[in-house]
Amino acid sequence: MTTSPIDANQSDCETMPQRYLNHYRCPYCQQDWQDEWDCACNDRCPSCDKEIVPYHSDLLGLNQESCAQLEQAPLPMAEAQATKKKFVVAYEIDYVHRVVVGIAALNETEARQLAEQAFNDATIWDDTEAMPLLSDDYHESGDESLVWECEVVENYPAPDYSVRQLHKEQAAFKVCRGLVEAYQQGEAAGGSIRWEDLDQWLPWAIKALAS
Structure with a gap:
């Protein structure tokens, strides 16, 4: 049984990625904003440029405009019947990691020496009263250092630590x-919290604490 270009387009339309309206609130400057993405991803605060996790995401469904365009432009039969492969696509871009701490010292030389010693001891990020962490961004x-890589794979690899940590942070933010x-x-109900208002956040708390 062959598949017509129209049927193929409808199938592609059905499998197009969902769209989400993400809601953000910056804890640094209290800025609120919304943005539409294809996942519940982080976004930059339009006011202070901090990277913020969405506290809520609304499922919008398919991108209807793209879906309509796809239905109006039938694909060639050979392309419609082609078997898709899995690819791992990555990009690299050079970043500057800037860390700022507060140090009480007699002069600039001593302040720098204390900071360098804390860096060597891996304690510069501890955010203590004696050495408060002021910025880590x-x-x-x-x-122009953007480099792309693309590799065909049989199966996608498991997400690495950075992604798992991001998911834990997102889950923790949802619980909060x-x-x-x-x-x-x-x-608002007179001081009584219903269990069902708390139970829904237990799975997210377990996810946030997962090792």
Whole structure:
């Protein structure tokens, strides 16, 4: 049984990625904003440029405009019947890692020596009272250093530590947001928090604490 170009386009339309309306609130400057993405991803605060995790995401469904365009432009039969392969696509870009700490010292030389010693001891990120962490951020170097890589694979590899950590941070943020909302609802209801308002956040808490 052969597949017509129209049927193939409809199938592609059905498998197109979902769209999400992500809601963000910056804890640094209290800026609120929304943005549409194809996943519940982080975004840069339009006010202070900090990377922020969405506290809520609304499923919008398929990109209807792209879907309509796909249906109106039938693919060639050979292309419609082609078997898709799996690819791992990556890009690299040079970044500058800038860390700023506060140090009480007699002069600039002593302050720098204390910072360098803390860096060598891997304690410069501990954010202590004696050496508060003021900034830990990444900035693009400004050079044209974007490099793309593409490799065909049988199966996608498991997400690495950076992705697992991102998922844990997103889950933790959802739990925090859920607890705040549950207490607000409890306060509005006379001071009683319903278990069902808390139970929904337990799976996210377990995900945030997963090793």
